[in-house]
Structure formats: structure tokens, C-alpha cells
Amino acid sequence: MLGNFKHTTIQVEDVKINVKIAGNGKPVLFLHGYPQTHKMWHKVAPKLSETYTVVLTDLRGYGDSSCPIGAVDHSTYSKREMAFDQVHVMRELGFDSFDVVGHDRGARVAHRMALDYPEQVKSCTLLDIAPTHAMYNMTNMEFAKKYYHWFFLIQPSPMPEKLIHAEPNVFFKHIFQSWCKTPGAISEPLMEEYIRYFSRTDIIHSSSKIGNSSPTSIVCNDKWGRNCRQIRYGTLKS
DSSP: OOTTSEEEEEEETTEEEEEEEEOSSSEEEEEOOTTOOGGGGTTTHHHHTTTSEEEEEOOTTSTTSOOOOOOTTSGGGOHHHHHHHHHHHHHHTTOSSEEEEEETHHHHHHHHHHHHOTTTEEEEEEESOOOHHHHHHTOOHHHHHHTHHHHHHTSOTTHHHHHHHHSHHHHHHHHHHHHOSSTTSSOHHHHHHHHHHTTSHHHHHHHHHHHHHHHHHIIIIIITGGGTOOOOTTTEEO
């Protein structure tokens, strides 16, 4: 899996970001979702690396990247901080501008990145999301049942962490099996690897803190940020 990709680790202030890279064309950064790692791209990344320079990373708090203790104000795992990490990674790799593709939580990081770094982000492709603020505003019974993890992970620590840690295998297998439209789309070996990562106390903590940061980010970064910055026309692709 991803055998032709070179592995490196890049220091971003006090956080280390796990990176895989392959190819020689235009740089494209791929950001994974929850509860996954950079390996979610393993079926498409090798083929894409024949045409592009493909950069796969683990977001902070995921996989083999650092999992710092979350700050009380939830800023540690804000999409703004996570976007900063990724832009720094690309600069360290020698890419002052690049395309970015994000899925799920990675797409929300990419969305924030396009707002904060318009000169660096040449295009932004978002997969499997709608704007966070809009999703909270449309909450009804059906939405709450399907997105129960949003409301579970924002509960005060350490309640979510303790409940997940008690039965991580049950929790994450339920997520993967109920979220995948195609049965078996995630292979058993890859599912077991995801569960191995998300059984770690530090990753359970960070994933909960990332959930905690979403409502705060909406007010501090999205609603207020909307008044002073807009994505450049042509950057955002749906």
C-alpha cells in the first residue's frame, strides 16, 4: 500500500506532520477525513502520482502526526491551525502554491486554507461536505441521527474519550460499516489499521477535541471571518 511513496516527517512549530509523497508533476495536497489517515487515498494516489506530485499527510491529531493536548479554548485543533500546518508542510517541500483536495474533515481544513492562504491555494476541491455553519443551522431529527458523532464528540471531556476507549472496535466498525455505501469498500486490513490508530488514547483525545473545536470555529473563524475575507473567484470547486 503506497509502496512507491517516499515517507518523511515535517516539524511545524511544536507539531510533527506525517507525510507521504510521490510523482513529479503539479503539486496536489490530499487531506483525509474522520476517522481515517492518509491511507484513505491508497486506491487513487498511485495512479495520480503518474501525472502529479501527490502529497498525502496525516492531519494533526491523526495517524502518525503529533497529537498535542487540546487547549481549553479549542484553538489547538481549529481548522485554522490545521490549515497552517499543511501550508507549512508544502512550503518545506518546496511548493509555494498548490492544489488541495479534502475529504470530510480534511475538506473543512481545505476550506479554511482557501480563505486564509489565497495566494498559496490554486484550487480547492471539497469532497463529501456542506458548509459547517449551514449544517448546524439545518439540524433536525434525521440529521442528528445520521451525524450523531458531531454532537457526541462535542460533549465535555473526558466523557466521549472514556466511552470510545471502552469499546473502540465496536464504535469504529459501526462507523465504517454504516457510512460506507458500498459494502467492503474499506478492506478489513485497512479497517483494522484505522481501528488500531483510533484505539490510542492520544488520538481518541485529539479526535474529540477536533469535534469540540467546530462550534467555536464557526463563530471565531467562519462567521466573523466572513466579514473580512472571501475566497477568490475560481479557487473553490465543489
